[in-house]
């Protein structure tokens with residue numbers, strides 16, 4: 199359905215060499231120049247660029263198979279419904295979830311976490327109950343828990359990280375108490391690149407009898423995720439970081455947990471029947487999908503899933519890890535540059551500071567050289583506090599980046615040093 203010819207062009211057999219030039223050809227935006235220089239896009243952790251297969255899917259939906267879903271008996275509605283439910287099945291397979299009813303389409307990871315915090319939290323949290331988070335969470339895995347904490351009286355407990363940005367697993371175990379109710383932890387840190395030992399985190403959570411929510415936003419584009427193998431209770435990610443559209447994301451939840459949770463938002467689509475006296479709710483996953491969904495977005499997310507699985511996540515990870523190692527080595531040779539986040543298990547993200555130069559200034563100079571990076575606190579202010587820096591420069595890699603781009607980056611950094619004589 200969503201496999202255009204360009205999509206097929208990137209698909210190579212498992213043993214084939216990773217043909218990054220062919221992959222790049224699938225991403226029209228990458229051939230642009232900015233300020234007269236070739237675009238070097240190192241900001242995929244903020245949002246990834248889109249392959250032709252995803253762009254084509256969006257166009258195809260609106261040109262040929264668009265109508266509102268689930269309610270219409272007419273041909274177009276049924277076709278759009280089939281396409282959207284087909285995408286749900288692709289996401290199910292992508293995460294290796296047991297059933298499609300465990301796949302809830304949301305706007306993104308942020309909405310997925312807010313949904314669980316609000317719905318599961320309202321039903322399960324009491325004053326004095328404890329929620330375990332880590333010190334390297336994105337704000338979207340902190341603030342929703344604070345909000346539900348304000349409403350229920352539950353409090354946060356924070357797992358510390360060491361100087362490399364590795365989670366302190368001994369401290370994690372010690373944080374559990376009879377009041378612990380849930381754990382919510384990232385799979386990959388967006389500020390540091392640390393890959394957390396998520397299966398072990400979940401195992402320990404379960405040993406203490408509590409569910410674990412995994413923020414998989416930075417993991418889904420880089421690692422092969424199997425929610426049943428790691429036994430995650432909830433797993434969230436955003437489509438736009440997985441080469442899909444913005445405004446669509448996924449909440450995976452075990453059916454028994456989702457079934458027991460009250461609806462998050464009320465409205466159309468999520469009901470079974472409505473009277474002024476009583477409303478009954480639709481079955482999963484629709485109970486959590488109030489209102490008209492992002493139809494074209496969900497379908498195009500299916501195309502994005504096809505695209506990355508066509509290349510293969512194991513191959514993507516191997517390629518990106520080699521690129522990260524190369525970039526780490528080359529940046530390590532730059533005078534006065536300090537990498538923030540040096541955990542043994544890292545992926546796709548390289549954060550750093552340069553003595554005496556503010557990250558925003560670095561970002562501005564790099565930009566004029568055609569290099570796009572993110573500078574700031576990366577929505578992870580507690581991480582900045584932990585490393586006592588106001589901000590970092592963050593290079594983040596996607597499946598389309600190259601060693602030549604890393605070289606261009608290092609050259610652009612020389613320009614920064616020239617200007618600041620760092």
Ligand SMILES: Cc1ncc(COP(=O)(O)O)c(C=O)c1O
Nearest residue numbers: 306307308336338388415416436
């Ligand atoms: C680790 C992590 N969690 C959550 C989010 C929030 O994602 P979104 O803004 O797509 O909802 C991000 C986005 O940067 C992230 O990196």
